[in-house]
Amino acid sequence: MKFSLGPNMFFWPKNDVEQFYNQAKESSADIIYLGETVCSKRRELKAKDWLALGRELANDTDKEIVISTMTLLESPAEIITMKKLCENGDLLIEANDLSAVQIMHDLKMPFVAGPAINCYNLSTIKVLLKQGMTRWLMPVELSGDWLNTILTQAVDENIRDKFECEVFSWGYLPLAYSARCFTARSEDRPKDDCQYCCINYPQGRKMNSREGEQVFVLNGIQTMSAYQYNLINEVNQLKEMGVDIVRISSDNEQAFGQLDKFKQQLVSPVKYPLDQEHECNGFWHKIAGMSVA
Template sequence: MKFSLGAGLFFWPKAQVEQFYQQAMHSDADIIYMGETVCSKRRELKVKDWLGLAKEVAQSGKQAVLSTMTLLESPAEIQTMRKYCDNGDFLVEANDLSAVQIMHELKLPFVAGPAINCYNLSTLKVLIKQGMMRWVMPVELSGDWLKALLDQAQQANLRDAFECEVFSWGYLPLAYSARCFTARSEDRPKDDCRYCCINYPQGRQMKSREGQDVFVLNGIQTMSGYQYNLINEIQNMQEVGVDIVRVSADSEQAFKQLSLFKQQLLNPEYFPLDQQKECNGYWHQIAGMSSKA
């Protein structure tokens, strides 16, 4: 089983991003995803900057993967995505079906990101035919659903055709919208957002009337209010056939989590979840923001 560091979902200054990936190169991650996946207005790093970081990551001995945007709204965004897809050196995580199509046209293998709605064997077959070599399970699926789907893939003699990766720690990316909720929270129109996301390095917490953390607003992305944590499910995931465990690049805390997850695989112990901050509900087919031992 390998461990990956997912693409950063928040908007950080360029210097902070570069420092983060310098640390990532010395972390327990085997695979490092990078690139802007949320909003094209987040231009602290350009395409050439991401490609430069990817080269450094590859030289450090880790697999570098470039992640594409999840919601595309203009021809210019498609052109930028095409540059990522046709980079010539690195594997690409396709987070939109247009990226899947481009990768298929280029006859290049790709990773199907968690934003692609792949819930059954028929969709897996289509993506494999298009060139998918790694599938990241949508975050809302359960452990039982995953086991059943991987069993079906085994029976269809397809299980060896792709790797399976599971988002296992961090704020869950739940939904995307053409509206920018962070700008709206500051009473700004999207077209004049003034890049205010950069003022919230871990998004804006949205609380219920009872004071419970319900969501995190991250530009056009809505995330879970609690951090997803499947550290107690490592052994189960390994038995089911999960190949890669993903830790989200939420903050420098991700590096600690990578180490804990790796230790858990070697020397399992029970980690009680903080029910005020952490959840694992989707995995257990209960309310998403709930946690279960």
């Protein structure tokens, strides 16, 4: 089983991004994803900068480096930028939109199907395999039982060895995307004049219910879970099910410590008590997503 660092979904200053990935070089991650997945107006690093950083990481480490593409494309310019990433020629691509899937298919290049690709069953996996998919990241809202069913079906149809399975296992869950920018709206700014205000919220903006309960994190056009998903107590279950890769989201520098703790579970399992005020694992257990089983 391998462990990955997923792409950072927040908007950080360039120096902070570079510092984070300098630490990632020395981390215990087997795979590092990087790139802008949320908003094209976040230009602290442009496409060429992400590719340069990815190649630097590939040259300086023995880790697999993957470039992640945008999830919601809204203009021809964004498609052009995505094509530049897909055509890089060196680094594997995580496709987070079907247009990226089509581009990679046209290029006859392999790709990772990211969490925003709505792949909920074996029939869709078969379609993506024909397009060139070599790794599937399960959508975050699916349960462990659902995943086990799909992987069992893949074994029965003799295609399980055709793709790797990756599971989002720690971090704020990416739940939804909208053409509206919620962070700009929270500051009474129009989206077209957002002043790049989400850079002021390196962990997004917390949104509470009327009863005062934390519900979501607003991250530009993305809605995330208010609690950090944590499957640390399910690591060995994931291995037994045949999951190939456990993903730790690059929410902050805590990710490096989480990587080590998750990997240690394979050696000497420990039952960790989850903090019900900050953590959740409900989707995996088929209960309310913000709950802890």
